[in-house]
Amino acid sequence: MRTVHSLKELRTILRGYRRQGKTIGLVPTMGNLHEGHVSLVRKAAEMADVVVTSIFVNPMQFGVGEDLDTYPRTLAEDQDKLASAGSTLVFAPSAEEVYPEGLAKHTQVVVPDVSDGHCGASRPGHFEGVATVVTMLFNMIQPDLAVFGEKDFQQLAVIRKMVRDLMMPVDVVGAPTIREDDGLAKSSRNGYLSAEEREMAPAVYQTLQATAQKITEGHTDFQALESEAMQSLARAGLRPDYFNIVNSETLKPASPEDPEITILAAAFLGTTRLIDNLSITR
Numbered sequence: 001m002r003t004v005h006s007l008k009e010l011r012t013i014l015r016g017y018r019r020q021g022k023t024i025g026l027v028p029t030m031g032n033l034h035e036g037h038v039s040l041v042r043k044a045a046e047m048a049d050v051v052v053t054s055i056f057v058n059p060m061q062f063g064v065g066e067d068l069d070t071y072p073r074t075l076a077e078d079q080d081k082l083a084s085a086g087s088t089l090v091f092a093p094s095a096e097e098v099y100p101e102g103l104a105k106h107t108q109v110v111v112p113d114v115s116d117g118h119c120g121a122s123r124p125g126h127f128e129g130v131a132t133v134v135t136m137l138f139n140m141i142q143p144d145l146a147v148f149g150e151k152d153f154q155q156l157a158v159i160r161k162m163v164r165d166l167m168m169p170v171d172v173v174g175a176p177t178i179r180e181d182d183g184l185a186k187s188s189r190n191g192y193l194s195a196e197e198r199e200m201a202p203a204v205y206q207t208l209q210a211t212a213q214k215i216t217e218g219h220t221d222f223q224a225l226e227s228e229a230m231q232s233l234a235r236a237g238l239r240p241d242y243f244n245i246v247n248s249e250t251l252k253p254a255s256p257e258d259p260e261i262t263i264l265a266a267a268f269l270g271t272t273r274l275i276d277n278l279s280i281t282r
Ligand SMILES: Nc1ncnc2c1ncn2[C@@H]1O[C@H](COP(=O)(O)OP(=O)(O)OP(=O)(O)O)[C@@H](O)[C@H]1O
Pocket: 028, 029, 030, 031, 035, 036, 037, 039, 040, 147, 148, 149, 150, 151, 152, 175, 176, 177, 178, 179, 185, 186, 187, 188, 189, 190
C-alpha cells in the first residue's frame, strides 16, 4: 500500500490503474481510523479493483471554536489499519495542496434544503465545507464509487443530492454504523471523552432506541417524543443539541404515515459533540 501526499503523484498512479481498466473506489476520511472506517474500506474493496482512502482534516468544514487544531492526526497507525483492510492507496494531502490560495476566496459547493437543520443549523457552513471537499476529491480521484458511513446520516443525504443534482458520475454507497459493545457509535471524537463521560455516552443510542420503540408501538405525537428524549438525555448528564424525528428521504419532520423514519440526534458531553441516528422501516 502506498501513501501519496501530492496530487500530481496521485494522478500519475491512478492513470496507470485506469489504463489497465481497473475500477476505483474512494473512502474519504479525516483519519484517526477505527473499525467504522475499516468497514467502509472493506466494502469499497469488495466493490472496486482499487481502493483510495483519503485522509484530510478539511479546514473548510470546521467552524470557529471547533476542534480543527486538536483533531487527532495519527497517520502511521492509520496506514497499518488501511493496509490490512485492503486499501490500495492512501491520499493524505496537506491543506496547502488542497487549498493553495487559502480558504477565503475558494469556490464553495452549496447543497440547499437537505443541508438545513440538524447539524447544518448547529454548524453553519459545515456542509458547504463537506460538499466542496468531497467534490474536489471526486475531481482529483475520479472514482467509480465512494463509500460513506450512515453514522453521518445528514452528510450522506447531502452528498447523494449533490451527486444527483450535479450529475457527478460516482456511485454513492452507504455503509451501516459500527458500534461499541454498549451501543455507542464508533467515532474519532469518542477519544476526547473522559472515563466518566465515556460511561454516560451510550445514553445517546439508548434514547434513540427507546424512541424508536415508542414509534414502533404506535406513538404518533412526534413532537412530544422529541421533547421527552431531550429531557431524558439531559437527565443522563448530556447537553442535547437536537433530537429530531424526520422523514428519511427529505430529513423534514416526519409524519406517522411515512414509510421510512429516521431519528437524528446530537448531544454534548462536556465539550465533545456526539452524533448518532436510527432508522425505522415499517
Ligand atoms: N461508526 C461508524 N460506522 C460506520 N462509518 C463510520 C463510523 N464513524 C465514521 N464513519 C464514516 O467514516 C467516514 C469518515 O468519517 P470521519 O473521519 O469523520 O470519522 P468519525 O469517526 O465520524 O469522526 P468524527 O468523530 O470527526 O465524526 C464518514 O463517511 C463517516 O460517516
